[in-house]
Amino acid sequence: MKATTFSPMGLVLGLALCACSTPPKPRELDALEKLKGQPIVELARKRAPGLIEDSDRMFAKSREEWDSNDLENSRRDAIMGLIKLKTAIALVEQDQARARETSAQSEYKRSEDDYARAAKELAATNEQITLLQKLQEARSATAAEQQKLTQEQQRAAAQDKVAAAQLALKTAETVDAKTYAAPEYSAAADMLARGETELKNGNMAAAQTSAELAKQKADQAAATAKPLYQQAEQSKQNKARDEALGHDAAGISGVTVRLERRGDVQRLVLPLRDLFVKKQTTLASGREAAIDQVAELLKKYPTYPVQIVGHTDNRGKHDQLVALALARANSVLNALISRGLETKRFLVSGSGPDEPVTDNKTSSGRAQNNRVEIIFLYQ
DSSP states (O other): OOOOOHHHHHHHHHHHHHHHSOOOOOOHHHHHHHHTTTHHHHHHHHHHHHHHHHHHHHHHHHHHHHTTOOHHHHHHHHHHHHHHHHHHHHHHHHHOOOOHHHHHHHHHHHHHHHHHHHHHHHHHHHHHHHHHHHHHHHHHHHHHHHHTTTTHHHHHHHHHHHHHHHHHHHHHHHHTHHHHTHHHHHHHHHHHHHHHHHTTOOOOOHHHHHHHHHHHHHHHHHHHHHHHHHHHHHHHHHHHHHHHHHHHHHHHTTTTOOOEEEEEEEEEEEEESSSSSSTOOOOOTOOHHHHHHHHHHHHSSSTTTTTEEEEEEOOOOOHHHHHHHHHHHHHHHHHHTTTTOGGGGGEEEEEESSSSSSSSSSHHHHHHHHHEEEEOOOO
């Protein structure tokens, strides 16, 4: 058999080919690539777009370094990309955990309310049973005394008692006790109906006792329902006032009003734009019309607390942008105060670039983000 031989030149060419082939993918890059394929990444892209963009850039750079046999830098950039991506995912998971916690708290509050309602209904039932027992005892105790009165006297007394109970029940109805003190109102109505029947059937002693108990429960129903009724009426008035505010705010020219809720607080937001030129903090000439309209709206609705929040685009250092936003918010505050509004009504702050309403990549987007928001607060 003929022996196989290798020439020095062939060996050199073989080693060169081996050196040029792509090395195995670093496990850090592989891990980053797999994590990027998870569905939660799309949620993280919305929650923390900056972190995701950084991670994507690190991923692309790591792949290029891997293709170039620069394994050390490829691992390093893959690790940085993992850190960025995992941080963004952690923010999403934190938001989801908070949402679950809020849902659990709401469910617990509903359970507490159901338990309290059931307990109240049970207490009302037990109280009605007790009232019936007292009625029976009262009938027995007053039977002998009532026999001493003439039949006409008994009837007159019973009629007076029934009339008093009827008036008390009508008084309770004026504060909607049927809704806000249902157990007490129901007990009063039942006792009154019983008294009216007993009066009709000539059982004067029982009619008086039933009417007295009916009046007691009707008075109790009125006392229980009154503050709840007043609160409900106030809520209706507040709702009407809030709707009127929203309608009037929508009439301000050049302002697109939005409603939003943060926790228990409802916010009516009026974004004012084009008030300032470039990076200036004093109101530009000819920009007074919007301020005048807002001032009139604030005077028309004087009971609302109001926030004034300055916002900017993202061009510049963060601390300087926050300071710029605050200075602009204070300029608007001063303009409103000069129009007769009280300082104590306002809360002033600057968010800088932290709360954009659109992308900062275009001039129109940056113009939208540069704004001062007048925010009416209510529950």
